[in-house]
Amino acid sequence: MDKPYFEEQSYCTLIKTKLETVRFLQDYSKSLQMMKIENLHFETHLN
Amino acid sequence: MEPQLEDSLLIKRYVSGDEKALEALIDKHNRRLSSFIYSKVRNQSITEDIFQDTFIKVIKTLRKGAYNEEGKFLPWIMRIAHNLIIDHFRKSNRMPMFEGADTFNLFALMGDEKLDAERQIIKDQIDSDLIVLVGELPEEQKEVLVMRIYKNMSFKEISENTGVSINTALGRMRYALINLRKIIQENDIVLTN
Numbered sequence: 708m709d710k711p712y713f714e715e716q717s718y719c720t721l722i723k724t725k726l727e728t729v730r731f732l733q734d735y736s737k738s739l740q741m742m743k744i745e746n747l748h749f750e751t752h753l754n
Numbered sequence: 755m756e757p758q759l760e761d762s763l764l765i766k767r768y769v770s771g772d773e774k775a776l777e778a779l780i781d782k783h784n785r786r787l788s789s790f791i792y793s794k795v796r797n798q799s800i801t802e803d804i805f806q807d808t809f810i811k812v813i814k815t816l817r818k819g820a821y822n823e824e825g826k827f828l829p830w831i832m833r834i835a836h837n838l839i840i841d842h843f844r845k846s847n848r849m850p851m852f853e854g855a856d857t858f859n860l861f862a863l864m865g866d867e868k869l870d871a872e873r874q875i876i877k878d879q880i881d882s883d884l885i886v887l888v889g890e891l892p893e894e895q896k897e898v899l900v901m902r903i904y905k906n907m908s909f910k911e912i913s914e915n916t917g918v919s920i921n922t923a924l925g926r927m928r929y930a931l932i933n934l935r936k937i938i939q940e941n942d943i944v945l946t947n
Contacts, residue, residue, distance in 0.1 A: 722788050722801070724801070733776060736813050
């Protein structure tokens with residue numbers, strides 16, 4: 708009787724973004740300042 | 755292992771100024787989002803870029819106060835990533851990437867859509883031959899064909915202009931093409947570039 712499954716199975720690859728990218732996002736968030744003037748939003752980045 | 759907090763709580767804390775909440779949010783969804791992006795683009799660097807752009811949009815939206823928490827944070831960021839992936843593929847189709855080769859020819863990159871002189875002459879000849887052939891058609895068929903092909907009108911517009919139904923306009927177009935093919939065949943005309 709034939710086997711009901713393939714011999715070679717593909718496995719789903721789970722990956723993760725590098726730590727540098729995560730750190731960049733954190734720094735980006737910390738430096739981001741939002742100003743709302745009337746109905747407009749202005750973004751600035753502080754050093 | 756610390757229990758993972760709900761997205762809504764993390765978002766609330768982040769909007770209140772707690773940067774650690776952002777770190778927790780990113781960490782919580784990192785693997786799921788990165789794997790999703792990678793499954794589409796199959797490139798680690800591009801995955802990193804799209805992941806970064808996704809969360810930049812998230813950060814900006816949260817900081818503007820434009821996000822309504824309805825328990826759908828993950829579908830939201832997946833949708834942002836999905837749209838960025840589409841943008842990536844659109845851009846890469848417009849700007850093909852060339853791998854370095856030993857015999858690299860810059861002129862291979864500098865494409866020009868214009869026809870060369872010979873092909874332009876042939877095209878001009880074909881266009882003028884076609885105009886003569888179209889002139890041989892019955893008036894009502896010629897009228898529909900000219901409106902459709904040369905004036906790029908829709909059949910709805912043609913029907914409004916000529917005062918006939920859309921089906922009649924379609925029928926006239928069909929017969930125009932059949933008759934054109936007949937004329938070309940009977941006269942052994944060659945219309946190819």
